[in-house]
Amino acid sequence: MDIKLIALDMDGTLLNSEEAVSDFNREKIAQALAKDVHVVLSTGRWLNSCYPYAESLTLSSFLITCNGGEIWTFEKELKERHLLDPERVKLMWELANDMELRTWMISTDRIWYGTAPDNFSDREWLKFGCDSYDGDKLETIVKELSHYDDLELTNSMLTNIEVNPKGVSKASALNNVCKEIGISMDNVMAAGDSLNDIKMIQEAGVGVAMGNAQEAIKNVADYVTVTNNQHGVGKAIEKFVL
Structure with a gap:
């Protein structure tokens, strides 16, 4: 080659x-x-x-x-x-938070570990991530997020989920x-x-x-x-x- x-x-x-x-x-x-x-x-x-x-x-x-x-x-x-919809990021953060998953989010200016801004629309969002050693919780959130056709779901290890805009x-x-x-x-x-x-x-x-x-x-x-x-x-x- x-x-x-x-x-x-x-x-x-x-x-x-x-x-x-x-x-x-x-x-x-x-x-x-x-x-x-x-x-x-x-x-x-x-x-x-x-x-x-x-x-x-x-x-x-x-x-x-x-x-x-x-x-x-x-x-x-x-x-x-390529940016995520701020309202979609807010939804994912609230869902993961309710499930007691560890979260991180990358905006164009910083990484948010386990925290969120007062107003999601004040930031431009590149990626959302969450992780857990509880496989059932990860499976549940994947099922929930799969209903949204504007999201691309992957992982960087077996214990996490990473989300980008669809097609990215x-x-x-x-x-x-x-x-x-x-x-x-x-x-x-x-x-x-x-x-x-x-x-x-x-x-x-x-x-x-x-x-x-x-x-x-x-x-x-x-x-x-x-x-x-x-x-x-x-x-x-x-x-x-x-």
Whole structure:
């Protein structure tokens, strides 16, 4: 495969359990960059919490944040943004709160952990999330939210639910990044571990599941690498890009 772009999920993929990039992963990314391969962080995180990693890796391409809710250039120019309806965010927050789920919400200016603004309409909302170790509660809220056809539901681990506007995904953002660069998804290697990665793994020329990935991800991937604590990203880059 002629890989011209590497799309990397962060948590559970590029980052190890200490939320760090291993020296091996760092070395293989540097080697890919030296071959003029684009390396794009494609993450559920918002810009402020992923940009320092992009800087430390000396990346210079695009950043896909909030599960595709935003696309940024490395110079922090916003290329694309997709927002949730504030009333819908309020409904989700109240529902999760009533069910005693832990919540987090990302607006364009901050992350709200377990709290909410006095007026939801005062903010622009990128993503809603909630988590619980009670699988029955998660199943219940998924059923409730599935009635709303303007929402895109995924997860970043088995114990949470993440919500974006309908049609927004890492895959849709990655397609747009490819158009911007002038390549196709056939030229992409995408790596991830959770449901919010599944579409980009399916649509990429080479879809890589981490050894620690959810089984659904492994089932659709072209290749299963080792875990995030065993430098799985670097090993996949070495196999398919270098």
